[in-house]
Amino acid sequence: MKFCRVAATLDLKVLQQDLDKHLPASPHVVGEEIAEQAIIYEEDNKLGYYPAVDFLKQQNAIDEDLVKAFENIVWLISNLIREEVAKRLRPAFSTIEFEKIQLRALKMPSIRPHNKNARHDLVAHFTPDHAHISLIATSIKHYDDPTTAERMTKNIIHRWLNDHVEGLKITSVNYIENKPA
Numbered sequence: 066m067k068f069c070r071v072a073a074t075l076d077l078k079v080l081q082q083d084l085d086k087h088l089p090a091s092p093h094v095v096g097e098e099i100a101e102q103a104i105i106y107e108e109d110n111k112l113g114y115y116p117a118v119d120f121l122k123q124q125n126a127i128d129e130d131l132v133k134a135f136e137n138i139v140w141l142i143s144n145l146i147r148e149e150v151a152k153r154l155r156p157a158f159s160t161i162e163f164e165k166i167q168l169r170a171l172k173m174p175s176i177r178p179h180n181k182n183a184r185h186d187l188v189a190h191f192t193p194d195h196a197h198i199s200l201i202a203t204s205i206k207h208y209d210d211p212t213t214a215e216r217m218t219k220n221i222i223h224r225w226l227n228d229h230v231e232g233l234k235i236t237s238v239n240y241i242e243n244k245p246a
Contacts, residue, residue, distance in 0.1 A: 067207040068159065068203050068204065068205060068207065069203065069204045069205075069206060069207050069208055069214050069218075069240075070201060070202070070203050070240075070241040071201070071202050071203075071204075071214055071215060071218040071238055071239065071240055071241060072164075072199070072200070072201050072237075072238070072239045072241055073199075073200055073201075073202060073218060073219070073222060073235060073237065073238045073239075074197065074198065074199050074200075074235075074236045074237045075150075075197070075198045075200070075222070075226075075233065075234065075235055075236065076195070076196070076197050076198075076232070076233075076234040076236055077146075077195070077196060077198070077226075077230040077231065077232060077233045077234070078194055078195045078196075078230060078231040078232045079142060079145060079146060079149075079194045079195075079196075079230065079231070080229065080230060080231055081231075083145065083149070084142075084194060087141060087145055088138060088141060088142075090134055090138065092138050092142070092192050092193050092194045093188070093192050093194075095131065095134050095135050095138055095191075095192070095193065096170065096188050096189070096190075096191040096192030096193065097188050097191075097192075098128075098131050099118060099121070099127060099131065099135060099170075099191040100184065100187040100188040100190075100191050102121065102126055102127050102128070102131070103115045103116065103121060103126075103174075103187060103191070104178075104183075104184065104187065105126075106121060106124065106126040107178055108178075112178075113177070113178065114174075114177055114178070115174045115176055115177075115178070115183075115187055116173070116174075117171070117172065117173040117174070118135065118170065118171060118191065119171070135170075135193065138193050139168055139170065139171065139193045142168065142193055142194060142196070143166050143168065143196070146166055146196050146198065147163060147166060149229060149230070150163075150198065150200070150226065151163075153225050153226050153229050154202065154221075154222065154225055154226060156225070157204075157221045157222075157224075157225045158202040158203060158204050158221070159203045159204055159205050160201075160202070160203040161200055161201075161202055161203075162200060162201040162202075162203075163198065163199070163200050164199040164200060164201060165197075165198070165199040166196055166197075166198050166199075167196065167197045167198075168193050168194075168195065168196050168197075169190060169193075169195040169196065169197065170190065170191050170192060170193040170195070171193075172190075174186075174187060174190045174191070175190075176190060195232075201241065202218060202222070204218070211240035211242075212240075214240045215238045215239065215240050216238075218238050219235050219238045222235055222238075223235060
């Protein structure tokens with residue numbers, strides 16, 4: 066039996082209603098507080114950029130209770146994303162393997178202090194509700210060529226997932242060549 070394996074990367078945001086159901090604190094409020102503390106740290110140290118959360122934690126520039134709240138929200142949202150994506154895509158694919166789920170809030174911000182909307186963009190960056198996902202989807206349906214497999218996979222992911230997340234962007238879809246047994 067031939068299987069079709071395709072690697073896909075997605076960017077998405079968790080729906081606000083799902084956040085409200087599962088979280089005791091608002092990710093946006095946590096993002097605002099971290100952004101404020103990042104702005105203060107940048108101004109005090111004249112960095113010219115805003116550091117990542119991990120650096121701010123190492124420098125004790127973020128309140129300890131805020132760090133705990135942030136880490137709890139990151140953990141919950143990562144698991145919520147994994148469950149939601151798997152649940153939504155499982156009927157369309159034989160298997161779904163997650164290679165990586167990374168929340169944008171954990172990455173280094175690309176916002177610079179001189180940007181016009183720096184504060185607003187920094188709050189959006191540090192709000193832990195936006196994820197980058199790498200996964201491998203396997204389907205029993207076999208397509209004749211890689212281009213068709215990639216196009217069909219992209220359509221299936223969009224159709225089965227789009228109504229259950231915000232701002233779904235499928236950033237890449239690549240056919241994985243089957244190796245003979």
